[in-house]
Amino acid sequence: MNRKFMTLYRFSLLQKLRAKSFLISTALMIVFLIGFSNIERIIDWFAGDEPKIAVVSSLDADIVPVLKESGIKSEIDQKDYSLQEARDAVKDGTYEVVALMTSDPYVVTLISESPEQSLKTQLSTALKLVRDQKIISESNVDPAILAALAAPITTKQELTSTGGKNEDELFAASALVYVLLFLMYFTIVIYGGMIVTEIANEKSSRVMELLISAASPIQHMLAKILSIATVSIIQLSLLVGVGYYSGQKSSLFDQLSLDSLSIQTVVYLFVFFLLGYFLYATLLAALGSLVSRVEDAQQVTIPVIMLIVAAFMISIFSLNAPTNQAVVVLSFIPFFTPMLMFLRVMLTDVPMWQILLSIGLMGVSIALALFVGTKFYRGGVLFYGSNPLKQLRRILSGRQ
Known part of the structure; x- marks a missing residue:
């Protein structure tokens, strides 16, 4: 290959590899990639520890196992607070969240210092599950029938132009x-x-x-x-x-x-x-x-x-x-x-x-x-x- 071409090629290549813009941009992109690939850990780090939760329940069923099944990882204490006592418990830092759950009607009242949207959804899901179970038992409906009605239809698709990919x-x-x-x-x-x-x-x-x-x-x-x-x-x-x-x-x-x-x-x-x-x-x-x-x-x-x-x-x-x-x-x-x-x-x-x-x-x-x-x-x-x-x-x- 022509010597002049190789000289120009090496000069241009080394000039770019040694440039501060190349080194800085590469370093920034590496930091971004590491951060993006570990975004879940970073979010968990900023989210901090799981909140201390107390539940005040007037339900007939034990709500704590249902709450655990809904995905709540925090320790859950059952208390017998009034509404004002629940507010005081959050205010003085005894608990970060107090949830009051009633069955007539089925309502969740969430007391906390800051918004807890995911926890609110989990509590609502758990209470709905308890309500549905009670409705099913009082209606004398066979749970197997309800499970069969809720089961999705299996759909299989065969593709002919994807090189064997399903x-x-x-x-x-x-x-x-x-x-x-x-x-x-x-x-x-x-x-x-x-x-x-x-x-x-x-x-x-x-x-x-x-x-x-x-x-x-x-x-x-x-x-x-x-x-x-x-x-x-x-x-x-x-x-x-x-x-x-x-x-x-x-x-x-x-x-x-x-x-x-x-x-x-x-x-x-x-x-x-x-x-x-x-x-x-x-x-x-x-x-x-x-x-x-x-x-x-x-x-x-x-x-x-x-x-x-x-x-x-x-x-x-x-x-x-x-x-x-x-x-x-x-x-x-x-x-x-x-x-x-x-x-x-x-x-x-x-x-x-x-x-x-x-x-x-x-x-x-x-x-x-x-x-x-x-x-x-x-x-x-x-x-x-x-x-x-x-x-x-x-x-x-x-x-x-």
Whole structure:
């Protein structure tokens, strides 16, 4: 490989890896991932200890076992307080919560210093259970009959287009695809936008003139794209590793069924992510070369960003209809392939020839984008005017 290209690549890569912004953002994202994956422990920590509870009951049945079955973990003391005594017990700190439960009518009066919404629901559920049991016994209705009436009907669904996945596996796969699509979307947007920002910064500081004098614009463009791709892979690998290790004991991660994340899924994610990144990064680098200031970058990159947003929105809306004919057709259009084909591969049984065809079309599109993009980059990288659209017209007319 060309020595000048490798020099530019190493310089750009090391510059990004040593940048304070990279180190700080990585550290913040790691802290966020650790916090998110342990959100239940954090909530329990802030929630503090279980409240001390006293129950004043005029019911015929023993309410304490029923309250325990409803999920209350605190120690429950039975007291014979009046309403005023219950208020005094909470006020002087003897108990944090006092619940008065009556049977005529069935009412729960909850006295506490602060709102106890979950406890209120548990008390209400327990009292309803006691009331229902009394109604059943007084009506001489066989409990087995009521249980039979309340039993749900078993419904089985056989899916023919999901590659052997049952309904539960399909739901887990959909949740996983939802997360991975977000990951793919944000990384392409963030790291693709980084290319435009860096080119504009190098042009505004006149560093670009020194870099271009040492290597051709084509080498500079490819080194920029590949170095940022390497940074993204390093950062994402670190974040995914930390997130997976930290979230192994979290119920939130259990719902994503990370155990079903097969090698095949990782390979497809990696392939379609890289293909999408290189396609959009090439377009963004070409358009970014037309601007001289970071403030002007948005006006030329809006079309590409809109394509990424459109691909992401279509993918999200297609989660419940991955076999739709429009989704199938759009999955072969290179701008939508990275997300839509990945969606189809994860949720349906896609023939291998379609996967290979979509990858081939992406490869051709990236080659075409590189061919056109290098012409844009060669003509725009040393352009310092304030009108990028004017420079674009000059490039297209061959007058750069």
